Amino acid sequence: xxxxxxxxxxxxxxxxxxxxxxxxxxxxxxxxxxxxxxxxxxxxxxxxxxxxxxxxxxxxxxxxxxxxxxxxxxxxxxxxxxxxxxxxxxxxxxxxxxxxxxxxxxxxxxxxxxxxxxxxxxxxxxxxxxxxxxxxxxxxxxxxxxxxxxxxxxxxxxxxxxxxxxxxxxxxxxxxxxxxxxxxxxxxxxxxxxxxxxxxxxxxxxxxxxxxxxxxxxxxxxxxxxxxxxxxxxxxxxxxxxxxxxxxxxxxxxxxxxxxxxxxxxxxxxxxxxxxxxxxxxxxxxxxxxxxxxxxxxxxxxxxxxxxxxxxxxxxxxxxxxxxxxxxxxxxxxxxxxxxxxxxxxxxxxxxxxxxxxxxxxxxxxxxxxxxxxxxxxxxxxxxxxxxxxxxxxxxxxxxxxxxxxxxxxxxxxxxxxxxxxxxxxxxxxxxxxxxxxxxxxxxxxxxxxxxxxxxxxxxxxxxxxxxxxxxxxxxxxxxxxxxxxxxxxxxxxxxxxxxxxxxxxxxxxxxxxxxxxxxxxxxxxxxxxxxxxxxxxxxxxxxxxxxxxxxxxxxxxxxxxxxxxxxxxxxxxxxx
Ligand code: ATP
Ligand code: MG
Numbered sequence: 027x028x029x030x031x032x033x034x035x036x037x038x039x040x041x042x043x044x045x046x047x048x049x050x051x052x053x054x055x056x057x058x059x060x061x062x063x064x065x066x067x068x069x070x071x072x073x074x075x076x077x078x079x080x081x082x083x084x085x086x087x088x089x090x091x092x093x094x095x096x097x098x099x100x101x102x103x104x105x106x107x108x109x110x111x112x113x114x115x116x117x118x119x120x121x122x123x124x125x126x127x128x129x130x131x132x133x134x135x136x137x138x139x140x141x142x143x144x145x146x147x148x149x150x151x152x153x154x155x156x157x158x159x160x161x162x163x164x165x166x167x168x169x170x171x172x173x174x175x176x177x178x179x180x181x182x183x184x185x186x187x188x189x190x191x192x193x194x195x196x197x198x199x200x201x202x203x204x205x206x207x208x209x210x211x212x213x214x215x216x217x218x219x220x221x222x223x224x225x226x227x228x229x230x231x232x233x234x235x236x237x238x239x240x241x242x243x244x245x246x247x248x249x250x251x252x253x254x255x256x257x258x259x260x261x262x263x264x265x266x267x268x269x270x271x272x273x274x275x276x277x278x279x280x281x282x283x284x285x286x287x288x289x290x291x292x293x294x295x296x297x298x299x300x301x302x303x304x305x306x307x308x309x310x311x312x313x314x315x316x317x318x319x320x321x322x323x324x325x326x327x328x329x330x331x332x333x334x335x336x337x338x339x340x341x342x343x344x345x346x347x348x349x350x351x352x353x354x355x356x357x358x359x360x361x362x363x364x365x366x367x368x369x370x371x372x373x374x375x376x377x378x379x380x381x382x383x384x385x386x387x388x389x390x391x392x393x394x395x396x397x398x399x400x401x402x403x404x405x406x407x408x409x410x411x412x413x414x415x416x417x418x419x420x421x422x423x424x425x426x427x428x429x430x431x432x433x434x435x436x437x438x439x440x441x442x443x444x445x446x447x448x449x450x451x452x453x454x455x456x457x458x459x460x461x462x463x464x465x466x467x468x469x470x471x472x473x474x475x476x477x478x479x480x481x482x483x484x485x486x487x488x489x490x491x492x493x494x495x496x497x498x499x500x501x502x503x504x505x506x507x508x509x510x511x512x513x514x515x516x517x518x519x520x521x522x523x524x525x526x527x528x529x530x531x532x533x534x535x536x537x538x539x540x541x542x543x544x545x546x547x548x549x550x551x552x553x554x555x556x557x558x559x560x561x562x563x564x565x566x567x568x569x570x571x572x573x574x575x576x577x578x579x580x581x582x583x584x585x586x587x588x589x590x591x592x593x594x595x596x597x598x599x600x601x602x603x
Contacts, residue, residue, distance in 0.1 A: 052411045053442060059261040060297070066228030069235055069257045070146040073296035074106040075226060085273070087296060089321065090135050090304045098135055102299070105142065110224035111217045112143025116174065118220070119198045119211075123148035123227055124234070126170050126195075129282070130154045130163060130177040130185070133306045136202040136213060137282055140176045141292055145235055145254070148227030149174075152237045152249075155283030155574045155597075160185040162596035167193055169249050169449055170237050176200045179207055231255030231442075237449060238285045240385040241573045242597035244467070244485050244581060249449030250285075250385045256443035257297060259389045263443075264294030267381055267393040267409060269325055269354045277303040277317065278327040284575040285385040286358060289443075290327055294389075300325075311339050319348035326352060329359040331576030333366045333378055338511045338534050344373045354396050356381055360577050361480045363502040364402035380405050382480065384466060386458065388443030392478050403502060404477040405470070413438040416472050417463065424461040429474045432481050432494060439464035469496060486580050488517030490525050495559050497580060503554040504529055504561075507547050509537035514570045515561060516584045529561035530570060530583055539566035573597040 060072045077083070083103030090098040100108070116127065127144040129151070131137055137153075144151040152170050154163060163185045167175065172195060175186065179201050187207065190196065199210040206212040229235070236252040264270040268290065276295050280286035295302045303321050307313060309332055317323065336344070355370065355378045362380040371377030381393035382405040392414060394406035408414040416433040417424045427433040437444075439459060448455040458465055469481040481487070481496030488495040497515040504513035511532045517525035529551075537543065544564050551560035571579045574597050585592050 052413075052440075053258075056258045056262050056411075056442070059265070060258055063226060063228050067231045067254050067257065068145065068148070068226050068229045069254050069293055069297075070109055070142045071226045072257050072261070073293055074102055074109060074142055077102045077299050078106045082272075082299060085299065086301045088135065088138060088302050088304055090133075091306060091317065091321075093306045100135060100138070102296075105138065105296070107222040108139040108217065109142035109146050110222050111220040112139045113147035113224045113226075114220040115200075115216050116143065116147050116149060116198075119174075121147070121149060121173060121198070123229075125149045125173040126152065126237070127174040127176070128152045128154060128167060128170065128172045130156055130158070130175060130181055131202060132156045133282060133304050134202065135304075136176070138292065138304075139217070140200075141282075141288070142296075144174075145229075146224060146226050148229045148233065150234050150237055151288075152239070153282045153288060154239075155281060156181060157574055157599070158185070158283070158596070160188060164189050164192065165596065166239055166247075166249070167196060171195045174198045174200065176202065176213065178202055179204050179210070182207055182210060229254045232446070234446070236288060238288065238385050241284065241575045241577050242594055243573055243577045243579055244483055246594040247597060248385075248451060248454065250388075250445045251447040251449060252388050252443060253446055256289075256388045257293060259441055259443035260289055260294040261297040262411075263389045263409060264290060264298050267390045267395055268294070268327060268356055269396040270295055270298035270300050272299040274298075274300045274324050275303065275322055275351070276300040276325040276327070277305070277321070277323045279305070279309075279314075279332060280327070280329065280359075281575065285388070286327075286329075286575075289389055309335060311336065311343060315344060315347040315349075318352060319350075322351040324351055325354045325356075327356045327358070328378070329576050330357055330362050330366060331360065331572065333357060333362065333370060334505070334512055336373075337366060337369050341369070341373050349374050352376070355379060356393075358383065358390070359575060361405075361498045361502075362403075363498075363505055365502065365506050367400065367402035377402075382406075382468075382478070384468075386445045386464070386466075387437070387441075388445060389441075391437060391441075401473075401475075401477050404473075404479050407476050407478065408437075412441060414472075414478065415463065416470055416478075417461075417465070424463065427471075430471055432469055432471050432496070434484060435466045435468045435470040435478070436463035437466065438462065483580075486516070488515070488525050488527055490517065490520075490527060491523045491558055493558055495527060500527060500529065500551065500555060500559060500561065503551050504531060504547065504564075506554065507550045509533050509543060510547060512570055512578075514578045514580050514583055516580050516587065518584070518587050527559065527561040528587065529564045530567050531564055532567055532569060572599050574599045 088100040200213040201210045202213040235254045239247040278291040357378040379394035416427040418433040500515040501513040520526040
């Protein structure tokens with residue numbers, strides 16, 4: 027596998043976790059969160075085997091809830107054993123350290139064996155969304171030079187078989203949950219036969235571990251490279267930003283095809299030795315609410331798109347359920363509207379706590395930590411050790427903005443889980459770093475108390491009559507209207523104003539599109555935001571175009587509005603006008 031690590035002046039200067047954690051470094055001490063492996067560092071050793079060695083083998087690591095109501099429990103000892111079996115299986119088929127292993131499947135127990143077994147064998151793991159169409163699957167397998175793919179027979183037939191001959195690097199396809207089509211190997215019988223002892227590969231902190239594709243919200247997805255040393259940051263951030271303590275019952279609802287599904291759906295929880303709930307099903311309000319009470323979920327990590335669906339169903343729909351077990355709720359992926367924070371605080375024992383990070387950062391950077399005062403609509407503060415800034419570009423280069431000023435959110439790129447490259451895209455990677463900063467591509471402000479507020483993506487900023495408008499502010503105001511469920515706001519060119527604000531909304535049950543409602547929603551926004559910032563027109567839609575990870579694709583609405591090409595829509599999910 028190609029190592030796209032940048033060695034130029036602007037590249038991250040993280041010399042691996044042990045160097046990063048050296049004396050005098052802000053990360054000094056974090057290495058104590060992991061045990062190390064005789065001078066090496068391997069994520070699976072930290073996530074499974076060391077807990078077994080420490081006497082916790084019998085603790086439940088994964089409590090899996092099948093779509094059909096079935097349940098399966100996997101202890102830490104079983105997880106260690108099945109990942110060894112998977113690692114042995116890869117070796118038997120001639121795979122070597124550094125080879126690339128992809129998964130394309132839903133949330134099934136085999137996924138965890140695959141992820142942990144791959145890392146144990148020193149190979150590089152990439153999860154894909156099972157719902158991707160054939161073309162996005164093919165391009166990602168190609169970019170990542172996949173040698174192994176783990177999938178189901180049905181997905182294989184629909185999405186791989188038609189173009190397998192175009193993927194010369196793909197040597198092994200393992201199929202879970204049934205008979206293997208021609209050219210594939212059935213996973214379960216092969217695992218059954220494989221030995222459950224495997225000497226974990228002593229990877230170094232800088233050895234590649236994961237490649238994650240970004241959500242593709244702003245353009246063509248990038249293959250982000252992460253290393254084994256990132257595990258220190260997963261351990262640390264899971265502990266302090268989500269409150270993952272050994273033995274806690276934790277539920278992360280993210281799809282495994284998205285970085286949250288790995289960093290906080292596999293690694294952080296297991297390294298912190300929690301019991302994870304894994305629900306095979308997609309979002310279903312009653313099912314989700316039921317799981318919280320029945321499984322006594324304590325820590326719940328979800329996303330704004332789901333929270334807005336809960337809100338849309340109303341507080342009454344939640345009244346019959348027991349949420350008393352919940353001690354911490356967190357949200358990531360998109361800005362969490364103040365309305366959603368306040369609503370959740372009334373329905374659950376406490377509100378959802380927003381946190382911000384990216385595929386590139388590998389872990390949570392800015393958060394409303396447990397116990398911290400929440401300012402609804404704010405992403406919170408940088409985690410201890412993370413140095414963040416709001417930057418503006420002027421003639422002298424990059425300078426820090428003052429409190430309340432909008433600029434690009436930037437981070438000192440020296441935390442252990444910072445990306446080490448974009449696969450085959452050196453230039454795009456290099457562009458992320460300047461003046462000693464990692465530039466996030468997001469705009470934000472910091473208030474006088476040090477809280478960060480999301481404004482919008484750099485590409486989504488609207489310039490109207492001399493004002494700069496972030497879509498988030500306008501969208502949050504729109505969804506305060508009782509009829510509005512979700513909103514997306516873009517700027518469209520205008521001869522006099524430069525750009526004018528245009529909004530797309532979906533409605534709550536009991537509301538129907540009408541001219542009167544359109545006027546009313548605009549009037550509401552004007553009252554809240556003023557005439558200069560409020561949308562000039564509001565369009566009704568059944569759904570908003572979103573990525574598979576649940577992010578609104580404003581660029582697509584804009585491209586259509588302007589009659590421009592749609593660009594890369596490989597991650598597009600819902601899209602009904
Ligand atoms: P691409 O980089 O391919 O355009 P993407 O940026 O959506 O896709 P991800 O890495 O999955 O891919 O998402 C990270 C982005 O999600 C952040 O840069 C930010 O824009 C948004 N985001 C994540 N969490 C939050 C949050 N709490 N508040 C506001 N925005 C958030
Ligand atoms: Mg991005």
